[in-house]
Amino acid sequence: MWKGRFAQETSQLVQSYGESVSFDWRLYAHDIRGSIAHSKGLLKAGILTAEEQSAIESGLLEIRAEIDAGRFEFKQALEDVHMNIESELTRRIGPAGAKLHTARSRNDQVATDVRLYTRDAVVEIVDLIADLQRSLIEASERAGQAVVPGYTHLQRGQPVLFAHHLLAYVEMLERDAQRLLDANDRLNVMPLGSGALAGSTIILDREYVAELLEFDSVTQNSMDAVSDRDFAAEVMFAIALCGIHLSRLSEDIILWCSAEFGFVTLSDAHTTGSSLMPQKKNPDVAELTRGKSGRLVGNLMALLTLLKGLPMTYNRDMQEDKEPLFDSLDTIQAALAVFAEMISGMEVNETRTRAATSDPMLLATDLADYLVNHGVPFRQAHEVIGKLVAYSIAEKTAFADIPLAQYQEFSPAFEADLFDCLNLETALAARKGIGAPSPKNVSAQLDFWKQALSDEG
Known part of the structure; x- marks a missing residue:
């Protein structure tokens, strides 16, 4: 018996290989929503009567309720979620269901x-x-x-x-x-x-259908x-x-x-x-x-x-x-x-x-910045602090324990106030540029994000 242009039934292996309903079933609510909107487009175009459209919409909502409740049986032979829903709709409401696919392709x-x-x-x-x-x-x-x-x-x-x-x-x-x-x-x-x-x-009002489905265009x-x-x-x-x-x-x-x-x-x-x-x-x-x-x-x-x-x-x-x-x-x-x-x-x-943050080496960059603020070019300051780090490691002496006189052997730009920048709290507070991690900045960012996320919520 001929089925459309085909004289043979689809092989069982091909059916199993080609089916998608095992995973696309989850589209059911959106498929039904799209079909209801499409039916309203067909009604507006005069393809469906009001009674036919009402029967289609009621039938689709009934099917959706059954799927929601886990009572609907998806058939692998019908390939996908679209054909499963359309086939069942036509079985339930008759010829009106067969009109639903007018001017539409899978x-x-x-x-x-x-x-x-x-x-x-x-x-x-x-x-x-x-x-x-x-x-x-x-x-x-x-x-x-x-x-x-x-x-x-x-x-x-x-x-x-x-x-x-x-x-x-x-x-x-x-x-x-x-x-x-x-x-x-x-x-x-x-x-x-x-x-x-x-x-x-068959021309439908696509903008009308898009509005029903809340598409922008x-x-x-x-x-x-x-x-x-x-x-x-x-x-x-x-x-x-x-x-x-x-x-x-x-x-x-x-x-x-x-x-x-x-x-x-x-x-x-x-x-x-x-x-x-x-x-x-x-x-x-x-x-x-x-x-x-x-x-x-x-x-x-x-x-x-x-x-x-x-x-x-x-x-x-x-x-x-x-x-x-x-x-x-x-x-x-x-x-x-x-x-x-x-x-x-x-x-x-x-x-x-x-x-972990008591490691004095974490403030090496602060010492380089100190020299820059006292007129030393950054590249020279970087080299000076590199030598100071090597000295600190070799002598097993923390930055804070190195005497001022020793600092001045590395650079005459060092003065007694250098020890101020070796304080962790002071070092953090000094990082006050936009995006830097000073406590004041971080507090402001926390306030900003709390407000922004509150507005979104």
Whole structure:
């Protein structure tokens, strides 16, 4: 028996190989929303009667309620979420259901559904980023005036407030949120009405349908509309970079939790033990997040590789866009949520941080700045302090214990007030340029972010 242009049924192997309903079922709410809007466009164009449109809308809402409740059976033989819903709708309401796909292709339908789904997910991710930022700010306030060494090359460099270190990640996360919102602007364009690739001779009011679906505008080229997955790549890039930022924070926390550093303690609720060594308390959340960042980068690379060789317009390869996209959306949401919870339970060990910042070498740059402020060119001052550091190490004598006369052998510009800049609190207070970690600056930044995140909330 002929089925359309085909004389044979699809092979079971091909059905199993080509089905996507096992993962695209999650688009159901957005597919139904898009179909209801499309039915209203068909009603406005005179393709559907009011009774038919009402039956379609009621039937679709009934199906959505059943899926929500877990009572709907998705059939692999129907390939995807779109055909499962349309087939069941037609079975329930008859010929009116068969009219729903007028002036629509699965190509523009899936492109619309994925945009709707991703748009909603981006809003959730941005909210989760703000939650993590709030957790970091609260942790900064709990840390008070705790000071840690700032590192370059994982070598102690200069002292900074612990809060200043955490606020660096608040800045990174803000860029992540802004990238996602920026991507959402380009994402929020409706492809529905583009058909398979060349639109339809049945003309619908696309702007009207776009307004129903809260799209900002409609696509202007039907071929681009059905084949464009730039929006997914942009969102996945922003997610991957956010994952990289979480991975960097994870690495800091893993180091800080170690006995060698001992700067912070994580709660028992966010650590695990060892199956063999009873003394262990492992920072698994941070380690898992560091690992999951690799998945986020891999998902982005998978999508870009998928798209790079495709001719216009839609190709079945593009079915493979959803699993990496869905995985990235799921992974970043889970990572942000658990990280915010973990940071909320993190406490700073100020005794250990204070001991680490008692290293007098952390103030070597301050001594160089002292010489500059006394008329010595910076390069010459840098060399003088380098020699002074070598002397301090060789003599096992801290900067504060070296007599003034000895300092003056290295440079006559040294005077008795040099010892003032060897005080940690004084050194921090002097770092008052915009963006620097003086207590006054850090306090102002905490106030700024609390207000900004309060406004967003």
